[in-house]
Amino acid sequence: MTLLRRAVLAATLAPALLGCRARDADVVRLWALGREGEVVQQLVGEFERRHAGVHVRVQQIPWSAAHEKLLTAYVGGAMPDVFQAGNTWLPELVALGALEPLDERLARSASVARGDYFPGILDTNVIDGVTWGLPWYVDTRVLFYRIDLLAEAGYPEPPRTWTAWTDAMTRVKERGGAERYAILLPLREWQPPVILALQRGGSLLRDGDRYGNFESGPVRAAFDFYVDLFRRGLAPRAGDTAVTNVYQDFARGYFSLYVSGPWNIGEFVHRLPDLAGRWTTAPLPAPDDRYPGVSLAGGASLAIARGSGRKEAAWQLMEFLSEPAQQAAFYRLTGDLPARRTAWVDEGLASQPHARAFWIQLQSVQSTPKIPEWERIAGKISQYSEAAVRGDMTLDRALAGLDRDVDNVLEKRRWLMGAAGR
Amino acid sequence: MGRGRIDPGWGFVAPALLAIGAFFFVPVVASLLLSFTDFDVYAVARPDRLRLVGLGNYARLVAEPRFRTALANTAYFVIVGGPLSVAASLGAALLLEAKVARWKGVFRTVFFLPVVTTLVAVAVVWRYLYHPRHGLLNLLLGVFGIGPIDWLGDPRWAMPAIILLAVWKNFGFNMVIFIAGLQSIPERLYEAARMDGASGWQQFRRVTLPMLAPTFLFVAVVTMIGYFQLFAEPYVMTQGGPANSTLSVVLLMYEEGFRWWNMGYGAAVAFVLFAIILLLTLVQLRLRAREAIP
Numbered sequence: 001m002t003l004l005r006r007a008v009l010a011a012t013l014a015p016a017l018l019g020c021r022a023r024d025a026d027v028v029r030l031w032a033l034g035r036e037g038e039v040v041q042q043l044v045g046e047f048e049r050r051h052a053g054v055h056v057r058v059q060q061i062p063w064s065a066a067h068e069k070l071l072t073a074y075v076g077g078a079m080p081d082v083f084q085a086g087n088t089w090l091p092e093l094v095a096l097g098a099l100e101p102l103d104e105r106l107a108r109s110a111s112v113a114r115g116d117y118f119p120g121i122l123d124t125n126v127i128d129g130v131t132w133g134l135p136w137y138v139d140t141r142v143l144f145y146r147i148d149l150l151a152e153a154g155y156p157e158p159p160r161t162w163t164a165w166t167d168a169m170t171r172v173k174e175r176g177g178a179e180r181y182a183i184l185l186p187l188r189e190w191q192p193p194v195i196l197a198l199q200r201g202g203s204l205l206r207d208g209d210r211y212g213n214f215e216s217g218p219v220r221a222a223f224d225f226y227v228d229l230f231r232r233g234l235a236p237r238a239g240d241t242a243v244t245n246v247y248q249d250f251a252r253g254y255f256s257l258y259v260s261g262p263w264n265i266g267e268f269v270h271r272l273p274d275l276a277g278r279w280t281t282a283p284l285p286a287p288d289d290r291y292p293g294v295s296l297a298g299g300a301s302l303a304i305a306r307g308s309g310r311k312e313a314a315w316q317l318m319e320f321l322s323e324p325a326q327q328a329a330f331y332r333l334t335g336d337l338p339a340r341r342t343a344w345v346d347e348g349l350a351s352q353p354h355a356r357a358f359w360i361q362l363q364s365v366q367s368t369p370k371i372p373e374w375e376r377i378a379g380k381i382s383q384y385s386e387a388a389v390r391g392d393m394t395l396d397r398a399l400a401g402l403d404r405d406v407d408n409v410l411e412k413r414r415w416l417m418g419a420a421g422r
Numbered sequence: 423m424g425r426g427r428i429d430p431g432w433g434f435v436a437p438a439l440l441a442i443g444a445f446f447f448v449p450v451v452a453s454l455l456l457s458f459t460d461f462d463v464y465a466v467a468r469p470d471r472l473r474l475v476g477l478g479n480y481a482r483l484v485a486e487p488r489f490r491t492a493l494a495n496t497a498y499f500v501i502v503g504g505p506l507s508v509a510a511s512l513g514a515a516l517l518l519e520a521k522v523a524r525w526k527g528v529f530r531t532v533f534f535l536p537v538v539t540t541l542v543a544v545a546v547v548w549r550y551l552y553h554p555r556h557g558l559l560n561l562l563l564g565v566f567g568i569g570p571i572d573w574l575g576d577p578r579w580a581m582p583a584i585i586l587l588a589v590w591k592n593f594g595f596n597m598v599i600f601i602a603g604l605q606s607i608p609e610r611l612y613e614a615a616r617m618d619g620a621s622g623w624q625q626f627r628r629v630t631l632p633m634l635a636p637t638f639l640f641v642a643v644v645t646m647i648g649y650f651q652l653f654a655e656p657y658v659m660t661q662g663g664p665a666n667s668t669l670s671v672v673l674l675m676y677e678e679g680f681r682w683w684n685m686g687y688g689a690a691v692a693f694v695l696f697a698i699i700l701l702l703t704l705v706q707l708r709l710r711a712r713e714a715i716p
Contacts, residue, residue: 092463376682
């Protein structure tokens with residue numbers, strides 16, 4: 001129970017410790033997260049060779065602590081010059097005033113072209129018409145599926161519509177029996193129901209993102225479809241702990257479909273060598289005939305801190321890491337999908353069997369609402385959809401509760417927008 | 423000492439008082455004031471976006487189902503886990519102090535080890551023990567024909583699982599205190615009891631327990647305070663899930679304050695918890711005091 005105390009201590013001490021380091025004039029500080037933080041070190045050597053006298057100091061930060069750490073660093077005046085951030089964090093950092101707008105530098109840049117990015121992904125970095133971050137790598141969710149099990153169920157090709165999808169899952173479940181399921185949708189994840197709602201053309205919030213809109217027709221229909229998957233036994237009511245075993249379970253045929261992201265390509269290849277050729281990826285089905293259905297515009301961006309004293313060098317580092325060659329090298333080191341389409345073409349990624357579905361899917365991705373409160377709202381979504389799936393409350397009550405909670409979360413936003421309008 | 427002169431004793435305690443004032447009272451008062459505002463991510467950089475909300479945070483808290491859930495979970499943890507932990511500590515202490523016990527030093531160290539082990543490391547191992555299909559615990563239960571339990575995935579079992587882990591992790595500390603208490607009971611009391619023909623159980627009821635009363639009070643109060651601050655176990659093991667079944671008050675406070683940066687609201691949670699703990703501690707002390715009078 002001392003963890004909290006330690007966290008608070010670290011939060012108060014970190015600015016003081018980092019503050020001393022910041023004085024070195026020729027040092028650009030880069031915060032990168034998790035595995036990317038380990039790997040980026042191998043790329044910056046080349047940057048330092050090209051820019052004599054500039055030294056890049058990489059600090060690696062675990063994903064789980066990164067969000068809190070960025071906020072705390074901002075409050076403590078200890079932000080790095082450049083940093084990696086999940087693209088859904090940008091609205092919050094913008095609200096803080098922690099970010100440097102990039103539009104001017106982007107317009108002047110010789111090597112970075114807006115048009116080379118996936119539009120849906122780039123859009124997550126643009127808030128109120130200003131570009132605050134540059135996509136570093138991209139991420140979206142597609143269907144991972146067992147080719148053999150779907151073929152046995154009469155689907156040699158992956159389903160392209162919700163109707164076909166439901167039919168395929170029903171057949172897989174019929175063949176699998178009580179102990180097997182068609183699709184794995186981890187209960188703690190807010191992404192599946194949100195994707196379905198976006199596919200139905202629903203908007204999760206209304207009136208300029210001032211109120212929740214979860215009881216509205218299309219969103220409700222999407223949640224109904226989602227909860228129905230569990231009600232009909234097509235998806236197991238599995239919490240976090242069962243999901244640690246997702247690879248073995250996929251190999252055993254415990255489930256045949258899984259909605260997941262690019263990080264799992266590498267995991268599936270390495271962990272399930274025996275399953276090679278019996279699984280692949282496909283873009284998501286659509287509720288109508290406009291295949292593929294949209295998915296989420298995820299990924300991580302690079303951004304410059306507004307308080308940085310080394311903005312020019314920081315921008316040069318961002319430009320360097322955005323070069324197609326570096327993006328390709330980064331992909332080879334991490335498996336993270338490049339943000340630049342040129343890098344996809346150069347690497348032949350667009351035609352690789354497992355990555356191809358991502359290439360197609362990334363052309364139709366959509367951002368979640370770009371407001372600072374989104375992460376909280378996402379937490380509420382998973383809380384209420386889990387309650388509805390477990391049968392703790394009816395779907396109508398869950399969505400009403402969700403709208404009420406989201407309205408409460410957005411109260412301050414409404415007040416600010418009202419104050420701005422006055 | 424003349425009137426109007428300052429007691430020189432103040433000079434001696436001044437450094438300590440200053441330190442306590444600067445690092446304890448000022449932050450406490452600041453966070454109390456914070457709890458009357460809606461300080462959040464919008465207000466960090468722009469003080470003009472800060473609103474005084476009076477008791478608004480507290481009113482919101484009372485109305486929020488998640489807070490009630492957290493309160494109920496924490497109460498569950500304290501009411502079940504607290505006595506269990508104290509009982510385990512006392513049991514272990516009695517066993518170690520028994521005349522026939524051997525290797526006392528070794529066992530004392532072994533029982534104390536979980537207390538000093540990092541929780542994160544412990545949590546990794548316990549996650550394996552609790553695994554629904556490959557965990558040791560379910561394997562053992564399977565021997566007795568008990569079906570597999572999804573310890574950390576089932577809302578009904580997650581809290582018992584956390585309690586089991588917390589009791590195992592913490593009982594060693596109170597055990598050491600009980601051992602000290604047991605050792606301070608004079609041997610002659612037992613001799614006298616035996617001469618009066620008291621059985622082992624009677625000796626325990628009439629000699630050991632009454633003599634341990636002050637130790638008991640200390641252990642009970644400290645355990646209750648500690649258990650009310652349940653945080654690290656669910657933070658590492660379940661993140662408050664599944665379905666909020668292990669969400670504790672401190673975890674809620676941490677989420678509001680550090681994850682969502684709703685510092686005002688988080689501070690309100692902290693003060694409600696403080697009030698509850700203070701109240702229950704006073705009640706406990708009062709009860710014990712009344713017991714001691716006759």
